[in-house]
Amino acid sequence: MTIMDEKYKKYYKNLLRRLISFPSVSGNEVECAKYLEGFLRDELGMNSKSRQVEKNSWNVYGSYVEEKLTESRSDGSVSLKHLILGGHIDVVPPGDGWDTNPFELTIKDGKAYGRGTYDMKGGLAAQITALKILKDEGIIPNGRISLIGVCDEERLSIGANAFVKDVQAGILDGYPSIHSNDNSFFIMAEPHFDNIVIGATGKVLLELKVKGISGHAAEPESGINAIDCMSEFVSLIGKKFGADYLDGKIGSHCFLKIESKYEGYSLNIPDECTALLNKQLDSDGASNEDADEFIKELYELYNEEIKRGELIIEKRLPYYPSYSIDKNNKNLLLLFNTIKRRKSNLPELRVNRGVSDANVVFSMLGIPTILFGPGGADLHKPNEHLDLNSAYEYIGIIHDYILEFFD
DSSP: OSSSHHHHHHHHHHHHHHHSOOOOOOOOOHHHHHHHHHHHHHHHHHHHEEEEEETTEEEEEEEEEEEOOOOEEETTTTOEEEEEEEEOOBBEEEEEEEESTSSSOEETTTTTSSSSIIIIIIHHHHHHHHHHHHTTTTTSSEEEEEEEEOOOOTTTOOOHHHHHHHHHHHSTTTSSOOSSSTEEHHHHHHHHEEEEEEOEEEEEEEEEEEEBOOOTSSSSGGSSSSHHHHHHHHHHHHOOOOOOHHHSSSSEEEEEEEEEEOSSSSSOOOOOEEEEEEEEEEESSGGOOHHHHHHHHHHHHHHHHHHHSEEEEEEEEEEEEEOOOTOOOOOHHHHHHHTTOOOOOEEEEESSSSSOOOHHHHHHOOOOEEOOOEEEEOTTTTOEEEEEHHHHHHHHHHHHHHHHTOO
């Protein structure tokens, strides 16, 4: 396919219009997931299912499986090539300041306006359109193609974590087992058109709890004030890690909340204080930070310097391990070759400072995962919009790449 046919441009815009009409703000994706379940089955002929993750948060999965065998492992088992497409179906709240209805697609001057057009229903619809073109052409790749839509990426990534568990449990069609090998590749259609994200810093949300000893506040020496311990600890953490962050050696840290169990006026020494700490986990070179190692350092710092009360640290969602895939991954290089034939400017490879569901998928399943989708502007802002020409170009790239991936 060298030129985007007008028929498929219309097909794409109609699909995008329908997806944008679902106000699938994080925590309310069920209607969008159910729609896609039926669409993937009835329109594309995929094996599809939607699964509840939590209340109104649902994932949707679709897959083609061609039973020809493409490669045998040394132990005699068989491995099919597996290309995974998709991303998240949730959006951030629309907020105020829109010139148009955020949940009604508006097309003007080659731009498609609406909440989620750019991040990332526009990319998802483009991947689906590429699959539709292949289906109409009667092309059946020799392997596995999956398309997934997960919930809650904009909040806690409970959808990506549920997807991982579903794969590990072996309950998804087309996912017999996933290994970190050259047969699997995942293109998330996140809004990156001039760059391809091949890795990202991670982050972990930690709950720090200090337990002290109560007593009369008029005699503070009679107990252990958990607030005093926590405030000293917060200062120590800043001194120990702040300079290295400013020097670019490690990721940042930021305290988000500190509170005690204080209820009304009382002259009791606070015996418990809790803090929420967000820690970015750098993934570059020697600073490849690990959440468990950071927690170990915190315990050592507390026990060596504070020396009173008890510190308890627990991980909270969201948790995103840092990751980076091999720049020489054969499927990534193949994508570059495909893009060369379709784009005048090659995208750069990037390790992101922000996190996404790719952190979860790569770190827990070992599937080489990249972020690459159509362009646009005003991410998470009023008047978010997608550049339609980039979407049409992207459809062609994905169409051609699928052919070459399974060649």
